[in-house]
Amino acid sequence: MFDTILVTGGCGFIGSCFVLQQMKQYPDIHLINLDALTYAGNPDNVKEVADDPRYTFVQADVADRPAVEAVFAQYHPTQVVHFAAESHVDRSIDGPDVFVRTNVLGTQVMLDVARKQWQQDACIDTARFLYISTDEVYGDLPLESTEKFIESSPIKPSSPYSVAKAAGDLMAQAYHRTYGMPTLITRSSNNYGPRQYPEKLIPLTIKKALAGEPIPVYGDGLNVRDWLYVEDNCRAIDLVLHQGTPGQVYNVGGNNELSNIDLIHLLLHALAQQTGNPEETYTRLITFVPDRLGHDRRYALDSGKLCSSLDWVAGSPFMESLAQSVSWLRGTS
Numbered sequence: 001m002f003d004t005i006l007v008t009g010g011c012g013f014i015g016s017c018f019v020l021q022q023m024k025q026y027p028d029i030h031l032i033n034l035d036a037l038t039y040a041g042n043p044d045n046v047k048e049v050a051d052d053p054r055y056t057f058v059q060a061d062v063a064d065r066p067a068v069e070a071v072f073a074q075y076h077p078t079q080v081v082h083f084a085a086e087s088h089v090d091r092s093i094d095g096p097d098v099f100v101r102t103n104v105l106g107t108q109v110m111l112d113v114a115r116k117q118w119q120q121d122a123c124i125d126t127a128r129f130l131y132i133s134t135d136e137v138y139g140d141l142p143l144e145s146t147e148k149f150i151e152s153s154p155i156k157p158s159s160p161y162s163v164a165k166a167a168g169d170l171m172a173q174a175y176h177r178t179y180g181m182p183t184l185i186t187r188s189s190n191n192y193g194p195r196q197y198p199e200k201l202i203p204l205t206i207k208k209a210l211a212g213e214p215i216p217v218y219g220d221g222l223n224v225r226d227w228l229y230v231e232d233n234c235r236a237i238d239l240v241l242h243q244g245t246p247g248q249v250y251n252v253g254g255n256n257e258l259s260n261i262d263l264i265h266l267l268l269h270a271l272a273q274q275t276g277n278p279e280e281t282y283t284r285l286i287t288f289v290p291d292r293l294g295h296d297r298r299y300a301l302d303s304g305k306l307c308s309s310l311d312w313v314a315g316s317p318f319m320e321s322l323a324q325s326v327s328w329l330r331g332t333s
């Protein structure tokens with residue numbers, strides 16, 4: 001009997017990387033990808049596995065309880081990795097409603113349907129529900145501090161996006177404590193890599209640079225993010241799913257803290273090297289724009305727990321993986 005794993009949001013950036021990795025790694029897997037295909041979901045992201053008999057795609061909304069119940073009743077997944085979310089902070093500032101529906105209600109529906117099915121199937125002790133959370137649930141740190149968030153740091157989210165993600169994170173913890181649900185949580189820092197929707201900083205910068213259009217930089221450009229290669233994150237998610245302790249939270253950081261403006265210069269340097277154009281062709285496009293409302297200053301994660309308890313390392317070399325991402329965005333890899 002094959003393990004059936006249900007991945008939500010598997011047509012998005014991180015979810016698609018996870019789907020492709022899992023299909024490679026586990027020959028006996030049956031993977032269900034449940035995705036509503038919002039603007040951020042692209043079926044081409046997983047086209048390599050679309051015809052694989054071990055793969056099933058279901059177009060559905062995680063907040064649509066009957067649709068989620070039908071998937072559980074038909075396929076009886078015993079592992080759930082819940083990526084599906086509205087994921088862009090700027091969009092959450094413009095219109096928070098859908099963030100509450102998908103990230104809060106959708107997560108509660110997923111948890112509740114899984115709980116009832118697993119109780120009925122008497123597999124609640126061996127099943128696993130992994131909620132994909134974010135470092136943004138901790139809020140931000142001052143630029144001048146050297147502090148990093150650990151898993152027991154207070155939850156203090158700032159934007160409608162991070163508040164909705166924090167609500168889902170806390171709901172997963174409540175289901176563990178209240179109902180004994182085998183929930184696990186990963187909180188990762190900013191991911192980079194192929195297949196990211198071009199509204200986020202890295203793909204947006206490359207897209208604008210290639211089009212010769214202004215490259216927008218919020219505020220003074222000094223806001224700091226910790227960059228994690230998406231494949232390293234997906235390896236961490238796989239480890240936590242299979243070896244993590246239910247009820248636990250695991251930080252996943254890249255240990256690559258950079259200000260936005262420094263990151264943009266690195267990207268434009270890589271782009272200039274790849275195209276042979278002078279760097280100035282691209283750097284002259286950098287345009288400072290009014291800051292994002294409530295913009296978090298610095299995120300930094302301590303991933304010591306994941307490294308020591310599950311032997312994880314963020315192994316991908318930063319400059320090389322960044323250059324590969326640029327080359328993917330140029331459509332040359």
Ligand SMILES: NC(=O)c1ccc[n+]([C@@H]2O[C@H](COP(=O)([O-])OP(=O)(O)OC[C@H]3O[C@@H](n4cnc5c(N)ncnc54)[C@H](O)[C@@H]3O)[C@@H](O)[C@H]2O)c1
Nearest residue numbers: 009011012013014036037038040041061062084085134191
């Ligand atoms: N991208 C990052 O740097 C980052 C960092 C930390 C945590 N996360 C978290 O990781 C997860 C994945 O992020 P991403 O960057 O891949 O997001 P994404 O926006 O690229 O993809 C989201 C996917 O979810 C699907 N989706 C959205 N609403 C849905 C709904 N109601 N029902 C079913 N499917 C729905 C979309 O169609 C899309 O395929 C999210 O939960 C996000 O909060 C992302």
